[in-house]
Amino acid sequence: MRRSDDHREPPQVYGSNQIELAWTVIPVLIVVMLFLATARVIAQVQDADRSPDSIDVTAIGHQFWWEFRYPGLGVVTANELHIPVSDSVSPTPTFLKLLSADTDHSFWVPRLAGKTDLIPNRVNQMWIDPHHTGLYLGQCAQYCGTQHALMLLRVYVDSRSDFDAWVRSQSRSAVAVALTNADAAKGREIFEATSCINCHTVRGTVADGRFGPDLTHLMSREEIAAGAATNTPANLKLWIEDPDAIKPGSLMPAMRLTEQDLNSLTAYMETLR
Amino acid sequence: MASETLAIAPTGLSTRSLAERLHEWAVTVDHKRLGILYIGYALVFLVIGGVEATIMRVQLAVPNNHFVSPQVFNRMFTMHGTTMIFFVAMPILFGFSNYTVPLMIGARDMAFPRLNAWGFWMSALGGIILYFSFIGGFGLYGAGSAPDVGWFAYAPLTSPAFSVGHSTDYWIVGLLVSGFGSIATALNVMTTILCMRCPGMKLGRMPLFVWMNTVMAGLVLVAIGPLTAAQLMLLIDRYLGGHFFDTQAGGSAVIWMHFFWIFGHPEVYILVLPAFAIVSEVIPVFSRKPIFGYSIMVAATVSIGFISLGVWAHHMFTVGMTSYANAFFVASTAAIAVPTGIKIFNWVGTMWGGKIIYKTPMLFCVAFLCQFLIAGLTGIMLATAPFDWQLGNSYFVVAHFHYVILGGIVMAVFAGSYYWYPKVLGKMMNETLGKWHFWLFVIGFHLTFDFMHVPGLLGMPRRVYTYEASRGWEIWNLIVSIGVIFQIIGILLWVADVIWSYYKGEIAGNDPWDAWTLEWHTTSPPPEYNYAEIPVIRSRRPLWDLKHPEDPDWKYE
Amino acid sequence: MAAATITVPQSDMPLSANLRGKVGMWCLIIAESAIFSIFVVAYLYYAGKSLSGPTPAQVLDVPYFTSICLFSSSLTILLAEKALHHGNVKRFGVFWFLTIALGVIFLIGTGREWYRLIYQDGLTISTNLFGTTFYSLVGLHAFHVTVGLIGLTVIWLFTLFGAVKQEHSERINVFAMYWHFVDAIWVVVLSVVYFITR
Numbered sequence A: 001m002r003r004s005d006d007h008r009e010p011p012q013v014y015g016s017n018q019i020e021l022a023w024t025v026i027p028v029l030i031v032v033m034l035f036l037a038t039a040r041v042i043a044q045v046q047d048a049d050r051s052p053d054s055i056d057v058t059a060i061g062h063q064f065w066w067e068f069r070y071p072g073l074g075v076v077t078a079n080e081l082h083i084p085v086s087d088s089v090s091p092t093p094t095f096l097k098l099l100s101a102d103t104d105h106s107f108w109v110p111r112l113a114g115k116t117d118l119i120p121n122r123v124n125q126m127w128i129d130p131h132h133t134g135l136y137l138g139q140c141a142q143y144c145g146t147q148h149a150l151m152l153l154r155v156y157v158d159s160r161s162d163f164d165a166w167v168r169s170q171s172r173s174a175v176a177v178a179l180t181n182a183d184a185a186k187g188r189e190i191f192e193a194t195s196c197i198n199c200h201t202v203r204g205t206v207a208d209g210r211f212g213p214d215l216t217h218l219m220s221r222e223e224i225a226a227g228a229a230t231n232t233p234a235n236l237k238l239w240i241e242d243p244d245a246i247k248p249g250s251l252m253p254a255m256r257l258t259e260q261d262l263n264s265l266t267a268y269m270e271t272l273r
Numbered sequence B: 001m002a003s004e005t006l007a008i009a010p011t012g013l014s015t016r017s018l019a020e021r022l023h024e025w026a027v028t029v030d031h032k033r034l035g036i037l038y039i040g041y042a043l044v045f046l047v048i049g050g051v052e053a054t055i056m057r058v059q060l061a062v063p064n065n066h067f068v069s070p071q072v073f074n075r076m077f078t079m080h081g082t083t084m085i086f087f088v089a090m091p092i093l094f095g096f097s098n099y100t101v102p103l104m105i106g107a108r109d110m111a112f113p114r115l116n117a118w119g120f121w122m123s124a125l126g127g128i129i130l131y132f133s134f135i136g137g138f139g140l141y142g143a144g145s146a147p148d149v150g151w152f153a154y155a156p157l158t159s160p161a162f163s164v165g166h167s168t169d170y171w172i173v174g175l176l177v178s179g180f181g182s183i184a185t186a187l188n189v190m191t192t193i194l195c196m197r198c199p200g201m202k203l204g205r206m207p208l209f210v211w212m213n214t215v216m217a218g219l220v221l222v223a224i225g226p227l228t229a230a231q232l233m234l235l236i237d238r239y240l241g242g243h244f245f246d247t248q249a250g251g252s253a254v255i256w257m258h259f260f261w262i263f264g265h266p267e268v269y270i271l272v273l274p275a276f277a278i279v280s281e282v283i284p285v286f287s288r289k290p291i292f293g294y295s296i297m298v299a300a301t302v303s304i305g306f307i308s309l310g311v312w313a314h315h316m317f318t319v320g321m322t323s324y325a326n327a328f329f330v331a332s333t334a335a336i337a338v339p340t341g342i343k344i345f346n347w348v349g350t351m352w353g354g355k356i357i358y359k360t361p362m363l364f365c366v367a368f369l370c371q372f373l374i375a376g377l378t379g380i381m382l383a384t385a386p387f388d389w390q391l392g393n394s395y396f397v398v399a400h401f402h403y404v405i406l407g408g409i410v411m412a413v414f415a416g417s418y419y420w421y422p423k424v425l426g427k428m429m430n431e432t433l434g435k436w437h438f439w440l441f442v443i444g445f446h447l448t449f450d451f452m453h454v455p456g457l458l459g460m461p462r463r464v465y466t467y468e469a470s471r472g473w474e475i476w477n478l479i480v481s482i483g484v485i486f487q488i489i490g491i492l493l494w495v496a497d498v499i500w501s502y503y504k505g506e507i508a509g510n511d512p513w514d515a516w517t518l519e520w521h522t523t524s525p526p527p528e529y530n531y532a533e534i535p536v537i538r539s540r541r542p543l544w545d546l547k548h549p550e551d552p553d554w555k556y557e
Numbered sequence C: 001m002a003a004a005t006i007t008v009p010q011s012d013m014p015l016s017a018n019l020r021g022k023v024g025m026w027c028l029i030i031a032e033s034a035i036f037s038i039f040v041v042a043y044l045y046y047a048g049k050s051l052s053g054p055t056p057a058q059v060l061d062v063p064y065f066t067s068i069c070l071f072s073s074s075l076t077i078l079l080a081e082k083a084l085h086h087g088n089v090k091r092f093g094v095f096w097f098l099t100i101a102l103g104v105i106f107l108i109g110t111g112r113e114w115y116r117l118i119y120q121d122g123l124t125i126s127t128n129l130f131g132t133t134f135y136s137l138v139g140l141h142a143f144h145v146t147v148g149l150i151g152l153t154v155i156w157l158f159t160l161f162g163a164v165k166q167e168h169s170e171r172i173n174v175f176a177m178y179w180h181f182v183d184a185i186w187v188v189v190l191s192v193v194y195f196i197t198r
């Protein structure tokens, strides 16, 4: 096979079956090992048993916010998911049922688990089992339209007692809230007379729309509009006045309210604790 | 050594008027001219797609930026991805195979020259239709619209409810039309290779370039069809009220993903095989050795072709497939590492013990080898499903595929351009400019795409028009954006080199690289009929036989 | 290539360039099959998933007669090919015309079926998933039949004017491959739509 030429060209080598065999077999072995290891992890994650203490949450993706429903607990909230911490002695993993109201989305909180898509007309599953309390940031990871970028997601992993307290406060309906000042009472009238109620729910009132986030306990959330802004009165007012100023392309329309009405509405919103 | 030097008449320096010459190009059925048209057309779109990329990088350079609106950003990545894949990478590689394949197999033209022209013009038309959406998407009042559904256009975002106006329709029709062009070209390449080889050129004697283009053509034939079918279904949904992907009426969003990736995955091998083809020609010549393990290379190419048809759902690990399906696609995807590895090892084997000449084409091939290796390894990481659950749809994926595409394909295209330029235009390209181009582009590439992995690992999803400062992504994004500046300068130097050499370059002669395949036997540029006399060959390196009559290859094969 | 004449052994010779029509047509058939298979997969996937009626069992009747017509047109075109191969242009014209006629009968059959489905059974392409997939798949095939018929007719007109001669036999064979392909696809579509999922 070898030959050396007239000094100008190097020896002409055409190949070697032994070498070829070596660099075929070694990668094959690596691939087989890689596959076995991967298949094991896949089985561990996807075919995991459900422990009886697990929490159920239904997450529904909307353009461009998250709806969370706790079927057993009567809680409905948006964008900020609260779950109890799980320890190895009494594990309380959270099982998420993933649905979508419109386009594809993907639930991704990097420090808690991998992502799983939320797809219309399909039910997906995933579970998380956090061992440390704290706030975990995530966001939508499947392109879902204009504001895919600002479809952020916060997961609060609470201690068991904090979580139970949170559930108790969330399962109250809004009627329980006394309207302390006249401004807020006026705000409520405006709210119920405007199309807000077609899209938003405030439990215990006539507002039972499901197109936008449930506002019953709006003030319990740190951010509004899926993490687009912090939940301050100024931001709330700006949001109601012109959602596009905070989140261009969001599906909430500007209602063209007067300055005065805006103030009352904001005051009302702030009573929704 | 190149012994024959023939007088050269550079093309285009004739006395015919501009209109006449334009007309000649417009009606040409010559495979060489069509090859050049393909490449020229792809370069125009490279600039367009590159400008779109630059707009995105400016927007993302700093957090909370307001350079463009979310709507514009979403159009930019959709158009950038679509343009780069369908109107840059595919045509440029088709251009190379159109120009080179008939010359390499000693044919006078393609099997169907007129169909060849039709294929080119269909592809061109597709690009124009796509870009017409900037005007036509919403009519003149909404001028500036463009599709914003992402290049894989997942349902139901493309349904009339979520995608109003006509920009998505232009996207569909543009790809449909260019798909017809691609099928025509692939059919032509395939038939040419099977039926037009010169006497003596058995399948086992074809240059690897030709082999890899054969497999590429085969993949186009089986892979574009699914895209065409899916696009037709989408049109039926959008115009006739069909429900293929209408989730309200029981349709499935996931089936679109399957259909798209049944096309989309083979597509990336359609792109990379012609790049492999270029590298497989350049490395032997600049190492002064025949390719190491020719028949194994052929076998590896063919098996890549087959395996790539069965791996598509590795793009869908996060859509909730069963654990068995996930495991299957992990296995099939990882299996591709074996034949691909064989190729890399054989290229290195070719260089091993060779007398390596570091001219610009070879520099790009060396860069190709290193970069493609890394890109392939990140691909294997993504192929392990649990890893993909974390990093799928993050900037890690964006980094992976730009690493393959720029680090692999674009590098090979640059190598090929320096290698065949002397054949096409009869002049040598300038080496100094070439080295500057090489270093600037390689530095830019690494600044951009090495550092792009990091925000992905830190949890930055793709297709976001903005991000907050608090997430630790900003410094990496800034570096990524700075790298683009180097890339732009590099590409501009390349263009400068191409133009400068056309006028001032050294005369090349027939065979400036002392190469071994048939195209170097005819004049540079080749006459319209390629070969006055159809060559007859007896080995894989006919020109070696000619140059070394005392020690020809056919004694050994 | 070397100045001295080299004799190339027959085993080293590539396929003849005369075969390129056939090879090209095979490539086209492969590409088309890929398109059809995706439509077939979609049909099978959505079979029985419609949210509302009508269902295939309620409205579809197996088109025995027209299918037999289409299948026999493969035979007539074969006879036409044979005739031309032997230089019998007249016989070629007759069988070619028969092929066209059988193809047209098939199309008319499809047209009548669709008319009935739309106006009596109220099944349109937007009624439900069955309608969508049915009209797309059968329509895609009917479109191919139409294209084939146009080609057949053009060639038949050429024959009438005496432009088709024995030396065109090769090309006629290539075109006939397309028609055989259209027939073969109908075997698949017929069994999927009218037998497997009904």
Ligand code: HEA
Pocket: A026, A027, A028, A030, A031, B152, B268, B269, B271, B272, B314, B315, B333, B334, B336, B337, B338, B340, B341, B342, B344, B372, B373, B375, B376, B377, B378, B379, B380, B382, B383, B384, B388, B391, B392, B393, B397, B400, B401, B404, B405, B409
């Ligand atoms: C030409 C382009 C090209 C090429 C060649 C590849 C090659 C590969 N790609 Fe890549 N890929 C893309 C273009 C390409 N890809 C694009 C465009 C996307 C994104 C599309 C989008 O979402 O927009 C993508 C996305 C993508 C994903 C989906 C990520 C996600 O969206 O979640 C995955 C997952 O498996 C993947 C894997 C691979 C693998 C395993 C290879 C393999 O072929 C690599 C094989 C090579 C090697 C492994 C190196 C050499 C081998 C050795 C030295 C042997 C020894 C090694 C081992 C045994 C491991 N790619």
Ligand code: HEA
Pocket: B046, B047, B049, B050, B051, B053, B054, B056, B057, B077, B078, B080, B081, B082, B084, B085, B088, B089, B150, B151, B152, B398, B402, B405, B406, B410, B448, B462, B463, B464, B465, B484, B487, B488, B491, B492
């Ligand atoms: C062939 C394929 C190809 C190529 C070559 C490139 C090249 C580049 N791409 Fe790529 N890209 C894709 C294919 C490609 N891309 C695909 C398929 C997607 C997915 C889309 C989707 O999600 O739908 C994507 C997505 C994508 C993103 C992610 C967007 C997002 O998810 O939000 C980014 C972000 O940085 C990016 C950047 C770049 C850059 C900086 C280059 C640079 O290398 C470009 C450098 C070239 C030039 C700049 C042109 C030449 C310059 C001149 C002639 C000078 C004149 C120009 C100026 C003055 C601006 N691309």
Ligand code: CUA
Pocket: A061, A062, A063, A064, A104, A105, A106, A140, A141, A142, A143, A144, A145, A147, A148, A149, A151
């Ligand atoms: Cu929701 Cu992206």
Ligand SMILES: [Cu+2]
Pocket: B264, B265, B268, B312, B314, B315
């Ligand atoms: Cu892939």
